[in-house]
Amino acid sequence: MKKLPLLFILLVSFMPAVHSEDGYRLWLRYDRINDKSVAATYKKNISGWMVQGNSPTLSLVKKEIHSGLTGLLGNIPEVKAVKASVILAGTPQSSEIIRNLNLDTRLQKLGREGFLILTTTYQGKKLTIITAQEDVGVLYGTFHFLKLLQTHQPINKLDIESSPRINLRVLNHWDNLDRTVERGYAGFSLWDWHKLPDYIDPRYHDYARANASIGINGTVVTNVNANARILSPYYLEKVAALADVFRPYGVKIYLTARFSAPIEAGGLKTADPLDPTVQQWWKDKVKEIYSLIPDFGGFLVKANSEGQPGPQNYDRHHADGANMLADAVAPFNGVVMWRAFVYDENVPDDRAKQAYNEFKPLDGTFRKNILIQVKNGAIDFQPREPFHPMFGAMPQTPLMMEFQLTQEYTGFSTHLVYLANQFKECLDDDTYAKGKGSTVANVIDGSLDNHQLSGIAGVANIGTDRNWTGHPFAQANWYAFGRLAWDHQLSAQSIAEEWLRMTFTNAPDFVNPVKEIMDNSWETTVSYMTPLGLHHIMGWSHHFGPAPWIKDRHRADWTSVYYHQANKDGIGFNRSATGSNAVAQYAGPVAEVFGSREQCPEKFLLWFHHVGWSEKLKSGRTLWEELCHQYYAGADAMKAVQQKWNTLEGKIDRERFEQVKMLLDIQYKEAIWWRNACVLYFQTFSGMEIPAGMEKPDKALQYYMNLEFPYAPGIRPQW
């Protein structure tokens, strides 16, 4: 039983009233800059601020600049007239001064949401303007400007043009109407449906603001395992109330559409997308929605996947279903995001191949306002997956990336795992769809195939926990998702640095070591969970902890043995030409590399190849030895992280220091657990000893196999 230091108890309790570091303020803390010279320089460069123009969004700009400057620097006054070193925000339409600067050409280049931050002069006075074509761009620019101050960047001569590379930058909340969150580990759903629409929780505003600060412009507030009731008038009124809160922050609301809603909600006898009454029902429903929410974003749909209804129930194609919905929302400029996460245990082919097989033939048959939403990899958000073969395979259709921020497979909210590295690996991988340089990112942002419509989604890790994400460091994944959605060319490291400086401190003796911790955290987790391309060996249903032994279930593709295929000869899923040939779904150069036992990167080895226990790998170790080496190194790395974290005591607030400390303790124990359970289990196939020097597990395999967690969070309890 853990005894918490009394000092900690005393210091962190008693509901601090000032500058609580409970994580609620995320990366928007705006605390007084304590570096005197930095503060002095800023104050010299900022004599006052003005926001010209009146609109709900510009009011938010005003509030943000005021609270930001006041918090960071103390009393920086709002001024009515330009004097030297004033910050001025507005659009050419809202501000005569900005209009007179004749920036239209530059602004048009930046598109609807882009912004310009420019140090210039006006009537001889130095002026820093934050401007854009539209108010929301000014809001984005304001957050960017304040971030410069938060991160102690120079501001004396700014010329920043920034516009998002991807149109739709969307969170997906797998929130149910009973407020449970599927695969949610940060408490429960933010949306208090019972009290909506009349009671507006202040948290809705804070949520929208946090998203605006990182350029997220859309949110799907319901689970992809959808519930038709959200489309009822009773709930639409509540959704509209949320939309009203989000709108000035530039955040559109979307809903998941249950394909069978015409039956469940409409009382029709069918949901056949080619049935005129069904089509009309959706048209009428969409019209109803837009009468309440004029800028409703559209629908996200999971169909004919894991039991969800869809067009295939009526022997129709995905495109038939998607097009019907797309036609309904098109008159209102809505979109349909149709998920490609499909796999069927009755289809006797490698699960990794099925989405491609179902969707590629439909390329070119989808309406213009449809995006096909594709998970980063072909299985399901495993700690590491090669990029999905659909990227690059459907040039006529906008493909929307779906990343997972919530750590369903990477430790829930007790493991510190900075996922930006995982996102970048995927985004930067080259599909070779149109020769070298056809990165996944270029597919997603539309540049490879010349699509105007582009999108990226993050399955949210946000809930009612005070710090929004459960683990203090999980916030960084929300932050990084927003930053990469805006600009996928940013590096994971630079984003981590931004976040650390804003969220904790600019002090290098904290930022540097912690940045390194974050930068290594994903590979460490891969190492102690699913090294060398292993995947899908987690606990049944709740996905908590290791369970590589799962077999003999009603769906083979939900077992673990399906994926690791361990036997006395070796381990790994042969997806090469001699196996399922999933590699053939990739473009030539990629297929060649993945399909080749020698060329395949070892990080994907067991994803594509069945490898003998005794085969030598690049390190000189046998596969078995390497497997053990990875598992043990991953767990050891966690110990080192703990030790490193402990040296940072006193460099940040005690509250979050201690919280992370406690969580690292859990993470280390769970890393050991993963290591032991997996090594012991795979050993039953390899028949080989755990290499010398690696501490033998202190429990037997049966102990791990007996563990039960009927109330692990994120899924309905297992009775």
Add this chain to the structure above:
Amino acid sequence: MKKLPLLFILLVSFMPAVHSEDGYRLWLRYDRINDKSVAATYKKNISGWMVQGNSPTLSLVKKEIHSGLTGLLGNIPEVKAVKASVILAGTPQSSEIIRNLNLDTRLQKLGREGFLILTTTYQGKKLTIITAQEDVGVLYGTFHFLKLLQTHQPINKLDIESSPRINLRVLNHWDNLDRTVERGYAGFSLWDWHKLPDYIDPRYHDYARANASIGINGTVVTNVNANARILSPYYLEKVAALADVFRPYGVKIYLTARFSAPIEAGGLKTADPLDPTVQQWWKDKVKEIYSLIPDFGGFLVKANSEGQPGPQNYDRHHADGANMLADAVAPFNGVVMWRAFVYDENVPDDRAKQAYNEFKPLDGTFRKNILIQVKNGAIDFQPREPFHPMFGAMPQTPLMMEFQLTQEYTGFSTHLVYLANQFKECLDDDTYAKGKGSTVANVIDGSLDNHQLSGIAGVANIGTDRNWTGHPFAQANWYAFGRLAWDHQLSAQSIAEEWLRMTFTNAPDFVNPVKEIMDNSWETTVSYMTPLGLHHIMGWSHHFGPAPWIKDRHRADWTSVYYHQANKDGIGFNRSATGSNAVAQYAGPVAEVFGSREQCPEKFLLWFHHVGWSEKLKSGRTLWEELCHQYYAGADAMKAVQQKWNTLEGKIDRERFEQVKMLLDIQYKEAIWWRNACVLYFQTFSGMEIPAGMEKPDKALQYYMNLEFPYAPGIRPQW
């Protein structure tokens, strides 16, 4: 759709970093006293503070005095030696100064938890001491002293002796292991089992502190619809971690015991309390618990009620079951709180009579460390119920009151209902069990029947919502429960005043009108929900909204018609001698009054009598007219409350002002809903017109009957 004032949006968002009035700080805000003369007087009387002694609890005392005095008055230093006007806290054991004051006689009178606050002199210097026999008493005294400051009471000459009238002052959390809260409307369960025991959420400390501040000394952290898994080693370790947090605050932890745990958790074939293996299993399990939690409080048990297992499954009595558990915990000074909330649809008698019938014959057969926990009334926490006939009927057995703080039947967390008036009505009612003056309170506190062991429980309204209770004013019910548990002779009004002053402001132009709102709120709610003794006419399963039409269900005693018995002749449940004769369960004088059509208080009329629609009541109105009058008056009263609240704008923080405003809007709409649905429905029996002057409902009865709320909070969703 409600459009929130933009000003509100701006003012309450942006995650304020200082003195946030989001309700988290409850009544323990310790903000600077802004009344200059009050503050000056206090500073004159408090030159410094000392806490003598070292223990976890005294460390909390130190912290509380420091933060309280600093917050309220500014820099009041900790001193090492007594000088004039110092506040000194400690026990005679921990403080030589206090020991030398020779207060033992007075302290012994105060018992284990009582405290003394005394202005005295020591070596010629004026000294205010806060002392007690035990550290926890000093903690209670400290909170009391700080409350004086918070409420601007004089402190120059204090002589306060205070000790609790009831031993066990306990919260019952109906929290499930999946973190849903049965009948919970304040978010979800505070206990993050997945992260326990290693991760200690700071909120656990804040929870314990809040309870300590109102003298609550125990908490049952699991649902009475119990889950045996809490008794597994995996969970006991987590419970122990919570117990460790609570201990220094004087809060003991209890668990609900699922009677069938020997089978479910132990693998036994039976749970028969007379079976030696079962008895041994419980003994072993209890021993295991106490090895982890040395001061474990004991068990709360719901048995043979609403499907829960119990001794009657084995043809044993309640006492057989309770005694078995009591014997197991007795060696460790534990108790068993055995609930009397029993009723069986197969027993062909008035539900209101069944608990008495089952338990009274067992009086005298329970072990000494058992309390029988009895709801305030004989049905189930209805807005108003006459006191439970068991009070006064079991003189040989300590009866423990069970009040409901969570507003299962009084509007969830959207209705402002100050329940202290309801508690007081019950506590002050005279059972006449031993003649006049045999109040329910005297039964509960043990004084009537000379019991040492006494207890009172409140079904908690606490959850993960930022303000703990959902509705800002629901906090007052938690507060009032603690105050009445300590001293049931306090008035509801004085408690409300304390709470308002501490939670909002001392300004009379806020306190006075709001106190009045609170004081009338319960009767108002009774009036628009269940006037004149009506009861149990709420929505099916979720209990949300009115549904007096419920009939023809698998259990008659879960319908509404069972309770109101409306027909063309009249309405009401005849519990008099000509009916079920439930009145005979009361002592003579009470039975006579309740059983008499003329003498029965009209507030209970339809609880005890079936009354004709045309019968005249005291007001001169017919029953039908009075019923309408009550419903309409209740709804009208809500409108007046709204109007009164609006006049208070600017007197408190905008954040909570607006939150309450939004909630009052909901409450008023729901009051209209109750009024309309009930009046229209009962009209189908009376056949009479709604009296002139009362606005006719704008919807038909069928509209109300068609309303569905499958995701109303507090219960598993209805599909």
